[in-house]
Amino acid sequence: MTSVADAVKTMQEKFDPSAAAGLDLVFGFRIDDTKNFSLIVKDSKCELKEGENPDAQVTLVMDGETLQGIVSGETDGMQAFMGGKLRAEGDMMLAMKLSELFPS
Template identity: 75%
Template sequence: MMSTADTVKSMQARFNADAAKGLDLIFGFDITDAEKYALIVKDGTCELQQGENPDANVTLVMDSETLAGIVSGETDGMQAFMGGKLRTEGDMMLAMKLSELFPA
């Protein structure tokens, strides 16, 4: 199984720069059994930051198994949310943009 860091890096590698043109957003990831990360999306670029970013527009809170499942496509993010395995803090509607910005 991939480490949490590798899972987040794999998201960054699938980044869709065209979908991010004109955006200035910070997605926080609070992985409850591992580290915290932020993906900073700014006008077609994506930067990975380790640690918590207090300026995150939305933070997704989940465990590393849920994150790995969502990133691999084995777990549907909406189902994880409805099942209580994923929760959001901040602008929940921005979380919906993740599938456009980081397609499977």
């Protein structure tokens, strides 16, 4: 993967609609403090939107390298969080749901 856009595209490809049945969630992402996007998970569908989403229940803040590592499976999200490379703003328990929705 060469960019944040590639990492986001890969996330969409890994999306598991069965894990999203009945959900209505908005995940925000702030990458390198310059790129914002959100994943809207609703009724077994995942929609990607660019820009900051004020409805995000949790926003994950990290650099592009960390995002690429998590998406590729080279970096464990929990280890990135514990190591200070990933920060969650909002409902941290929802961040844990991402591994179910986007399995490696």
